[in-house]
Amino acid sequence: MELFWYIVLMSMLAIYVVLDGYDFGAGIIHLFFAKKEKDKKAITNAIGPFWDANEVWLIASGGILFFAFPTLYASSFSGFYLPLIMILWLLIFRAIGLELRGQIHNKLWEAVWDKAFGIASFLLALFFGIALGNVVRGVNLGMVENGVSAHEAHYFFLPLWNPTFSPTAEHLGIIDWFTILLGLLGAVTLTIHGANWIIFKTNSELNNKLKTVIFRLNIVLVSLVITSLVLWHIIAPKPFHNFMERPWLWVFPLLTLVGLFGLFGVRTYKKDGMGFVCSALFILGGFATTAASIFPKVLPSTNTVNPSLTIYNVAADEYGLSVGVYWFIVALILLIAYIFIQYRVFKGKMDDIGYGEH
Amino acid sequence: MEDMLFYDRMQFAFTITFHYLFPQLTMGLSLIIVYFKWKFLRTQLQSYNDAAKFWMRIFALNFAMGVVTGIPMEFQFGTNWAKFSELTGGIIGQTLAMEGMFSFFLESSFLGLFLFGEKLLGHKLHFLTGFLVFLGSWASGFLIIATHSWMQHPVGYEILSNGKFVLNNFGALFSNPWLLPSYLHNQLASMVTASFVIAAVGAFYILNKKHHSFGKLFVKTGVLFGLISSVLVAFPTGDWAAKNVVEYQPVTFAAMEGLFETQHGGAEIVLIGQPNVMEKKLDNKLAVPNILSFLTYKKWDATVKGLNEFNPEVYPTNIPGLYYAYHIMVGLGTLFIGIMAMAGVQLWRKKLYSSKWILWSLLFLLPFPYIANTTGWYTAELGRQPWLVYNLLRTSDGISPTVSSGNTLFTLLGFIGLYLLLGMLFLILVGKIINKGPLTSNT
Ligand code: HDD
Ligand code: HEM
Ligand code: HEM
Numbered sequence: 001m002e003l004f005w006y007i008v009l010m011s012m013l014a015i016y017v018v019l020d021g022y023d024f025g026a027g028i029i030h031l032f033f034a035k036k037e038k039d040k041k042a043i044t045n046a047i048g049p050f051w052d053a054n055e056v057w058l059i060a061s062g063g064i065l066f067f068a069f070p071t072l073y074a075s076s077f078s079g080f081y082l083p084l085i086m087i088l089w090l091l092i093f094r095a096i097g098l099e100l101r102g103q104i105h106n107k108l109w110e111a112v113w114d115k116a117f118g119i120a121s122f123l124l125a126l127f128f129g130i131a132l133g134n135v136v137r138g139v140n141l142g143m144v145e146n147g148v149s150a151h152e153a154h155y156f157f158l159p160l161w162n163p164t165f166s167p168t169a170e171h172l173g174i175i176d177w178f179t180i181l182l183g184l185l186g187a188v189t190l191t192i193h194g195a196n197w198i199i200f201k202t203n204s205e206l207n208n209k210l211k212t213v214i215f216r217l218n219i220v221l222v223s224l225v226i227t228s229l230v231l232w233h234i235i236a237p238k239p240f241h242n243f244m245e246r247p248w249l250w251v252f253p254l255l256t257l258v259g260l261f262g263l264f265g266v267r268t269y270k271k272d273g274m275g276f277v278c279s280a281l282f283i284l285g286g287f288a289t290t291a292a293s294i295f296p297k298v299l300p301s302t303n304t305v306n307p308s309l310t311i312y313n314v315a316a317d318e319y320g321l322s323v324g325v326y327w328f329i330v331a332l333i334l335l336i337a338y339i340f341i342q343y344r345v346f347k348g349k350m351d352d353i354g355y356g357e358h
Numbered sequence: 359m360e361d362m363l364f365y366d367r368m369q370f371a372f373t374i375t376f377h378y379l380f381p382q383l384t385m386g387l388s389l390i391i392v393y394f395k396w397k398f399l400r401t402q403l404q405s406y407n408d409a410a411k412f413w414m415r416i417f418a419l420n421f422a423m424g425v426v427t428g429i430p431m432e433f434q435f436g437t438n439w440a441k442f443s444e445l446t447g448g449i450i451g452q453t454l455a456m457e458g459m460f461s462f463f464l465e466s467s468f469l470g471l472f473l474f475g476e477k478l479l480g481h482k483l484h485f486l487t488g489f490l491v492f493l494g495s496w497a498s499g500f501l502i503i504a505t506h507s508w509m510q511h512p513v514g515y516e517i518l519s520n521g522k523f524v525l526n527n528f529g530a531l532f533s534n535p536w537l538l539p540s541y542l543h544n545q546l547a548s549m550v551t552a553s554f555v556i557a558a559v560g561a562f563y564i565l566n567k568k569h570h571s572f573g574k575l576f577v578k579t580g581v582l583f584g585l586i587s588s589v590l591v592a593f594p595t596g597d598w599a600a601k602n603v604v605e606y607q608p609v610t611f612a613a614m615e616g617l618f619e620t621q622h623g624g625a626e627i628v629l630i631g632q633p634n635v636m637e638k639k640l641d642n643k644l645a646v647p648n649i650l651s652f653l654t655y656k657k658w659d660a661t662v663k664g665l666n667e668f669n670p671e672v673y674p675t676n677i678p679g680l681y682y683a684y685h686i687m688v689g690l691g692t693l694f695i696g697i698m699a700m701a702g703v704q705l706w707r708k709k710l711y712s713s714k715w716i717l718w719s720l721l722f723l724l725p726f727p728y729i730a731n732t733t734g735w736y737t738a739e740l741g742r743q744p745w746l747v748y749n750l751l752r753t754s755d756g757i758s759p760t761v762s763s764g765n766t767l768f769t770l771l772g773f774i775g776l777y778l779l780l781g782m783l784f785l786i787l788v789g790k791i792i793n794k795g796p797l798t799s800n801t
Binding site: 049050052053055056058059060062063064066067068070071073074075076077078079081082084085088089091092095096099100103104143151152154155156157316317319320323324327328331332334335338339341342345 | 419422425426427428429430432433435436437438440441443444445446447448449450451452454455456457458459460462463464466467468469470471474475478479518522524525526528758759760761762765769772776780783787790
């Protein structure tokens with residue numbers, strides 16, 4: 001049962017990152033590359049009808065986490081208190097930036113909300129990478145000092161940073177050189193992903209330029225991936241242990257690589273959707289690789305007093321998890337039906353649909 | 359420790375109060391929009407479709423506000439109430455996860471289609487998407503109130519030796535006797551809000567001599583829906599909600615009514631008075647004898663228990679707050695019935711649109727359903743104190759152990775700042791939409 005819900009949760013989170021990821025990325029493109037009003041319109045139209053539905057994946061993942069792994073929900077949400085609340089604020093800013101911009105036609109008003117939308121998107125992409133870095137690195141569970149836990153074994157609290165910015169220091173912070181590296185990785189990845197979505201969904205004049213941007217950023221991405229893989233060995237001993245034990249897991253890193261190299265081809269693909277498929281593969285593969293490498297841990301402990309949190313010591317009880325399967329299956333069928341309907345209605349480029357004028 | 363608890367509670371209270379300002383309109387308004395759209399399909403009168411379109415613009419803005427303020431709610435159980443989440447997550451996580459999976463996906467999938475897809479879909483399908491959005495929002499209300507009902511009246515659980523609550527009967531979460539009255543009462547209350555909003559905008563147009571025909575349509579619709587829902591929110595649903603409190607939380611009921619001494623041979627109902635907790639009495643009391651006994655037990659001389667029968671350990675923490683919240687809700691409920699009844703009579707006599715004083719009252723009453731809804735929730739929540747899960751888990755035992763009060767104060771201030779900004783922007787933009795008025799199309 002725990003494994004079932006773990007797979008459900010991870011799949012939902014991965015879908016969330018792929019979906020909301022492209023609209024964060026579109027926000028970053030909007031911030032750095034969209035100069036003309038027409039380009040801005042194209043970008044916001046390409047995500048306007050979707051961002052809310054995309055964010056529901058986050059909310060639903062949160063709900064599943066709460067329900068299936070309440071101890072993990074409690075421990076990580078209170079431990080990562082400050083960054084989480086800031087993520088919430090950024091999500092709010094981003095959403096209102098997007099929704100309110102078009103409400104009043106005034107240069108200053110539009111400029112303010114454009115910036116709010118773009119900057120919040122960028123910071124969110126950075127934060128999500130940093131969050132991943134924190135999970136891989138682990139935290140001081142129980143807040144152990146001199147071999148004594150100050151709190152129950154699964155609670156902790158992290159400040160935003162500590163003065164040394166080191167991931168191996170005794171007192172950890174959310175931001176250190178390792179997590180910031182993953183933050184950059186996240187931001188670059190999602191920028192590429194967002195650019196691919198815009199190419200896929202619009203006929204904007206920006207598209208050709210974006211293809212070059214993707215190509216260049218991909219070089220940066222490859223070097224970031226290599227650096228972080230090397231550094232990973234410093235942070236976590238034997239990161240590939242699980243892959244040695246269960247060789248089929250190599251599928252995930254393989255997918256990541258296929259996506260990564262596929263991205264170099266954006267300028268030659270005939271179909272505009274291909275680039276998007278590549279960046280989605282890269283994200284899904286990368287996410288799954290990370291999760292698989294620490295499995296069954298979900299939050300490693302950096303001290304030797306308290307054990308890491310694994311899917312088995314944070315799960316809800318058996319009865320609750322099993323009844324959940326019934327309603328979950330019903331909900332899943334409905335969800336697939338909604339997605340099917342949406343896909344039917346919204347297929348093709350946004351400008352061809354003529355949708356979004358209001 | 360004390361101030362940790364205090365800021366956690368303030369933050370929850372502030373963010374949920376703000377959040378609930380929006381869903382209450384979403385839920386009621388979605389039904390009324392569906393009604394307009396349905397009328398249009400039946401009569402083919404363009405004005406109904408234009409009315410639906412106009413309200414959809416306000417709906418969209420309101421919905422976006424509901425979404426952005428709702429996301430923090432889902433996270434706050436973990437960030438600020440970690441211990442509570444850890445202990446009860448196996449149970450309330452069920453209903454909260456179901457809310458995400460069933461209602462939010464439904465709403466958000468069809469909202470986009472509903473808001474922009476009229477041309478793409480044709481009117482029949484467009485009506486259907488509107489209906490699905492309505493269904494999603496009401497399902498959302500149901501599941502959240504199921505969660506809340508479990509906290510008020512826990513059922514279907516078992517407590518393990520480590521203090522964890524585990525579910526042993528899934529069905530019980532939905533057959534909880536607290537749930538249905540609370541849900542119906544709450545949904546009707548949200549209909550009250552939506553009706554008053556529509557009526558007030560209509561009154562504004564008539565008084566302002568703008569968009570006259572829409573003004574009439576809005577006032578009429580608002581008054582019809584408002585009359586029905588104002589009555590039903592009090593009887594039978596408010597009455598049912600109160601009976602639950604009497605049965606399962608008698609000490610809360612005594613405090614709500616400001617009853618310090620048990621009243622034998624018939625309890626009086628207090629209309630006005632200020633609770634004086636120190637001296638255990640009401641100051642400046644104005645009361646009608648025997649009514650309370652009748653309302654609660656359908657017998658004029660039934661005994662109603664006062665606070666003196668209970669151990670002060672289990673008294674609601676804020677007795678005056680609870681008492682005022684309850685009296686404001688009930689008082690406003692009575693006022694709503696009164697004004698809607700008069701407007702209904704004038705409508706029947708075909709004099710409504712020229713009755714200036716009724717139109718002015720409708721306009722002026724716009725904020726009051728919001729106040730009634732909010733004070734209603736304060737009644738429920740203050741009445742539950744000092745418990746998070748009634749009689750089982752104390753609020754002070756539910757907070758996050760490692761989050762210091764400095765951090766919660768910081769985030770509370772952040773939320774206050776951000777929400778003030780949001781609130782202002784929302785009002786400006788809604789004001790702009792209302793001022794511009796419905797667009798008439800001639801297709
Ligand atoms: C327009 C809003 C509105 C109006 C006019 C009323 N209520 Fe109400 N009431 C609510 C809006 C509300 C609410 C905000 O929706 C609550 C909070 C929890 C709930 O389920 O509904 C509520 C809760 C609530 C409770 C507490 C239930 C609990 O502890 O969970 C009682 C006893 C009543 N109501 C009773 C009444 C009575 C006797 C009314 C007679 C006029 C009345 N309400 C009018
Ligand atoms: C139905 C879903 C709801 C749930 C699950 C819920 C849950 C909670 C929780 C966990 C707390 C914090 C602990 C506490 O102080 O009691 C709380 C407090 C509070 N809630 Fe609710 N709540 C809900 C709806 C609402 C609504 C809609 C409002 C107001 C409009 C509201 C008003 C409050 C207030 C004022 C407090 C603070 C009470 C106090 O601390 O004394 N609640 N609620
Ligand atoms: C603590 C309790 C609450 C939590 C955790 C919560 C959570 C949320 C979330 C995450 C959303 C955004 C959904 C989306 O993206 O579509 C939302 C919106 C909504 N909530 Fe709440 N909520 C709470 C209280 C309430 C209450 C008390 C009600 C009504 C009875 C309610 C009714 C709704 C409705 C109808 C929506 C969708 C419409 C709108 O956004 O205006 N919620 N809520």
